[in-house]
Amino acid sequence: MRDGDAVALEGFTHLIPFAAGHELVRQERRGLTLMRMTPDIIYDQMIGMRCGSRVVFSWGGNPGVGSLHRFRDAIENGWPVPVEIEEHSHADMAASYQAGASGLPFAVMRGYVGSDLPKFNKRIQPITCPFTGEVLTATPALNPDVTIIHAQKADRKGNVAIFGIVGIQKEAALAAKKVIVTVEEIVEDLNAPVNACILPAWVISSISVVPGGAHPSYAHGYYKRDNLFCKAWDGISRDREQFRAWMKRHVLETKDFSEYRRSIESEMKVGHA
């Protein structure tokens, strides 16, 4: 990863790559374009720690809880640094990753009928069907420099299996120049059904084993979503200084994700996988 890269940390409320996001915070990456359909707590943390200068997204809340306070503060007040936003709908972003994975310059969809979003995002444009004359909507392909995902398991060759809600991970991975994967475990045999969602080893740049690496989101078959943490985040993130102190104590001053987990578990008594 380099400063200024366009990076997608994907996972649609499931398998969110928190451990990798925290490592980007520790490495003090700056000026990133942060792509993600649902920025969620992970981008709230990265934006509040000055990693991002641009956010490409389609729904920016803390699911089931409320606002992402750091994301909002950056948009509304430019704190700690201003972030530019490029805003889409879910159907659009999903299609744009698909276009990126397909080697196409843009995605076509029936979208945004009557919506104000195209007035503020020039990357949403009308396009006429050459066969029927119908006017549809085009949006440019998303091609991250790096896509980072968390998955349940990899085998020793480096083939990766994702199951449960598979979200947009496959498309985001295949649209990217580099793919970094964190997994719960390495296994001898993936034991995957023939039609399972598998990313073969040869499309992946690197794999790290990080058990619990999606916490506080969940890993289907391994641990549940830590709803108490997601709710507690609302309070932690509301105040700038409290947020910074929390990130310093638990992320910047821990050496890795397992130390981070011990640090928050001893303090918050939440998040037992």
Added chain:
Amino acid sequence: MPEPGYNPAEIMTVAAARRLKNGTVCFVGIGLPSAAANLARITHAPELVLIYESGTIGAKPDVLPLSIGDGDLAETADAVVSVPEIFRYWLQGGRVDIGFLGAAQIDKFGNINTTVIGSYEKPKVRLPGAGGAPEIATAAKEVAIILKQSKRTFVEKLDFVTSSGYYPNAGRNGRPGPRGRGPTTVITDLGVMRSDPVNRELILTAIHPGTAVDQVRDATGWPLKIAGNLETTSPPTDAELSALRDLHSRTAAAHGNVSVAE
């Protein structure tokens, strides 16, 4: 006035649930729509097909999901597909009978705002944004919207149209058009509004028991039209109320008493 034995949020959810017919395919937003849709499924509409944008088709969660992608949805679904597939084949492909949405603000044509309060460039309040709503609103065969009614939420002019209800120029002069009928019903804690089939303006067609028409007018930011044959919502039955309360208490227990956001 005597205590009715239920609260405004409960009759809103029950009134919304009653409008979902057994066997229909419903694309569900999180929060109030999800509560109403699941209440319908566990009461009068056991064959209601719930689709969540996380890719779960035919989800039958025992508790209300806190996020749109909770594991319960995947474990109870008939099929779990990717996010591009859910939007392309299932929604855009025309397989959804009813889209069921919440909103921060709504206008008289059922246009909704979930993006900003104030200007887009310098918002007073930045809301979460579009999510799946713009395409749900126009690709589902019809749309129902559920939200609490007040002058703050029912406004003459939206700060931002995230998802459209009625679009005067859409579908004309080569502009993209909607595929479905748009919002047909808006259910609130005070009553039910239906959209006029001709000019598309919302008309109050039912009030909940104990609610006065003036109360609904006072909670609406435009001169609200009232149907000639205004009905009163039947109070929730014991069965509806106990199913709803059991659902909420199971949900609270499962999520560690985190309330499901409304």
